[in-house]
Amino acid sequence: MTIRAAHFTPEVLLEAPRRSEATPNSKGSLALFSVSTYSFSEHKRQSELRVLDISRNESKLVTDSEDASNPKFLDDNLITVLESKDGATNVLIGDVNDFKKTNYTAGTIDGSVDDWKIKDVGKGKYLIAIAASTQPDGTLYNSEKAKKPVTTGRIYNSTFVRHWDTWVTANKNSIWVGTLSKDSKTSKFALGHFENKLKDSGLESPIPPFGGAGDFDITDTNLAFVAKDPKLNPAFNTKQNLYVIKLDNGSSPKKIDIPGFEGATSNPNFSPDGKKLAFLSMVQNGYEADKNQIFLLDVEQSDPPKGLFTTPDNKGTWDRSPSSITWSNDQKNLYVTAEENARVKLFSIPLAANSTNSSFPKAVFDEGSVASTTFLDSGLFISSSSLIDNSAYHLVPSSGAPKLLSSSSRSGSSFGLSRSQVSEIHFPGAKPGTTIQAWLIKPSFFDDSKKYPLAYLVHGGPQGAWEDSWSTRWNPAVFAEQGYVVVTPNPTGSTGFGQELTDAIGGEWGGLPYQDLVNGFDYVEKNLSYVDTDRAVALGASYGGYMMNWIQGNDLGRKFKALVTHDGVFSIPGQLGTEEIYFPNREFGGPFWENKDAWNKWDPAQKTENWATPHLIIHSEKDFRLTIAEGLAAFNVLQEKGVESQFLTFPDENHWVLKPENSLLWHTVVLDFINRKVGLKAYSEQSETAKALKESALSG
Incomplete structure (x- = not known):
């Protein structure tokens, strides 16, 4: 953004350029990234691929084609880009400095490629592993060429009939491996034949709905990937296995057993020489x-994987849960990201020559939340964000402090935001000996001699956290800039504060975390003189939405002027309608018919006689995780009881509201509902665009 926003509003949030994680070349001189921008005046999104000159902190356009995506460096200047056309994918190659004039089509893949990885095997040849939808006969699926069914009916013989926002079909994700080779005469690259490496295996990878390139990795001799255990129904199980395939002998995938670890395995990552594989795995x-927990596998040996920091009881000595792995080029260090104290930090793990437990992880970057890491000779290239900055690129040298290379929002200043608005508070938890952390976000125009209404935000999960990271869906700064002091507590069940706090929510949905929230409200009331708790509102989504419904039926509900539930649980037994049955089974101690008391104990529907606070209910039709019946039931109760209430729904959104126009309507309806209850100006009175959107959505 070249012009500073006069005021950070939902429109500024949603129209701001959204920059992807960046991929640097091997020299660390250039970095590729994508950026998209939406215009409410034109009702149009513009997408670009750009390259950043790191030394100058200047970027230039690579291509503005709407069909281009997933750029990769082949060498320090040559790049390859995917182009979607007619259900197929063209592989384009060109000079990054003048891609428009130099690009050419190296070949076409007859299907839509979701993600890919490239491995340089020398002498002008690359191996490419792509993730693509595959038909039951093992061939690529092309949506434009596929035969259209004559009926809309679907027949299922087992559960897991839909997931997230999609009905399950016979098509599955597969990993295909092919080549990209340079012709010695023309010096141009040509795409070779691709082979489906999962054909006839019964396995699916990447794992829907969010699996991507992090689910597989490739060397010149092996492919590693994770997949759901084919013997277990995914509706009742989270078990994911690790598999390795040798590429040169037509072998089948080999399952890698990890004794004592029966949960989800993820993030396979080969060492630079391809001889070792690092990955993550869970016990349960x-x-x-x-x-x-982190494991290392010697690919060329038959020994089982060795765990880093594992213990005989499989609990492990490092009380953090890593989420990604990066190798150093010399293979002497692993770099892992993990949540810690409401941030996503990058940790370094030195690997001794003959040991997997040589040193405890050390945080090497803890500013905001890390999204991706690339190891360079000059240091670590990091993409991250924070509560006030939507995209930052840093270089962490081998010695010395991190260096900011580029910030999309100029460290928040383009939005009128600054780090001085953000602080933390801590208060006693419900469980003896626990301390609960919360972020505190003040308006940019904060004056400590004045009082501000409170916006109390409860996160989803429930095993999740409010992190020092950017969000276009639930952005605390949006509420702060309306004139609230925002408090985002991380109660029992939150991640990044030790596994014990995370696990403690099991069987305690309306117990320990509810009391934590009561304690947090009391702390604000007694210690923050600039917060007017008589003008407080509370909002939450998913588990946070459940908590709004639970609060509504309990004493804390009377402390608020308004409540907002987004895609929340109205009745816990209603979770029998979800696609991932393993989730309520684990949270409430087993199947409903075996544990009715546990399922009913924290059921908001059992306390509807107490519902009295004005309440906005939001629920979308494509949310298959928490079905729309939950939102409708809550709204119906409120209406029948005569409680002031409103219902907002989107037929084309899932658990999240992602489309820009829908998101602006979401923000408008939410802010209008809560602002008027605390004496702030409705957002539809601040924006003509927002007002018009809301008027067009009124249905009765």
Whole structure:
């Protein structure tokens, strides 16, 4: 953004350029990234691929084609880009300094490529592993060429009939491996034949709905990937296995057993020489928020994987759950990201020559939240964000302090935001000996002699956290700039504060975390003189939405002028309608018919006689995780009881509201509902665009 925003509003949030994680070349001189910008006046999104000159902190356009994506460096200047056309994918190659004039099509893949990885095997040849939708016969799926069914009916013989926002079909994701080779005469690259490496295996990778390039990796001799255990129904199990395939002998995938670890395995990552494989694995099947632990596999040996910091009881000595792995070029260090104290930090793990437990992880970058890491000779290239900065690129040298290379928002100043608005508070938790952390975000125009209404935000999960990171869906700064002091507590069940706090929410949904929230409200009331808790509102999504419904039926609900539930649980037994049954089974101690008391104990529907606070309910039709019946039931109760209430729904959104116009309407309806209850100006009175959107959505 070249012009400073006069005021950070939902429109500024949603129209701001959204910059991807960056991929640097090997010299660390250039970095590729994508950026998209939406215009509400034109109702149009513009997408670009750009290259950043790191030394100058200047970027230039590579291509503005809407069909181009997933750029990769082949060498320090040559890049390859995917181009979607007619259900197929063209592989384009060109000079990064003048891609428009120099690019050419190296070949076409007859299907849509979701993600890919490239491995230089020398002598002008590269191996390419792509993730693509595949038909039951093992051939690529092309949506434009596929035969259209004559009926809309679907027949299922087992559960897991839909997931996230999509009905399950016979097509599955597969990993295909092919070549990209340079012709010695023309010096141009040509795409070779691709082979489906998962054909007839019964395996699917990447794992829907969010799996991508992090689910597989490739060397010149091996492909490693993770997949759901084919013997277990994914509706009741989270178990994911690690597989390795030798590329040169037509072998089948070999499952890698990890004794004692029956949960999800993820993030396979080969060492630079391809001889070792690092990956993450969990102990418990059925528990998404179990702790990830780090393993190393010697690919050329038959020995089982060795765990870093593992213990005989499999609990592990490092009380953090890493989420990604990067190797150093000399293979002497691993770099892992992990949540710690409401940040996503980067940790260094030195590897001794003959040991996997040589040194405890050390944080080497803790500014905001790390999104991706690339190891360079000059140091670590990091993409990150924070509560006030939507995209930052840093270089962490081998010695010395991190250096900011580029910030999309100029460290928040383009939005009128600054780090001085953000601080932390800590208060006693419900469980003896625990301390709960919360972010505190003040308006940029804060005056400590004045009082401001409170916006109390509860996160989803429930095993999740409010982190020092940017969000275009739930951005605390949006509420702060309306005139609230925003408090985002991380109660029992939150991640990044030790596995014990995370696990403690099991069977305690409306117990320990609710009391933590009560304690947090009391702390604000007694210690923050500039907060007017008589003008407080509370909002939450998913588990946070459940908590709004639970608060509504309990004493804390009377402390608020308004509540907002986004895609929340109205009735816990209603979770029998979700696609991932393992989740309520784990949270409430087993199947409903075996544990009715546990399922009903914290059920908001059991306390509807107490519902009295004005309440906005939001629920979208494509949310298959928490079905729309939950939102409708809550709204119906409020209406029948005569409680002031409103219902907002989107037929084309899932658990999240992602489309810009829908998101602006979401922000408008939310801010209008809560602002008027605390004496602030409705957002539809601040923006003509927002007002017009809301008027067009009124249905009765």
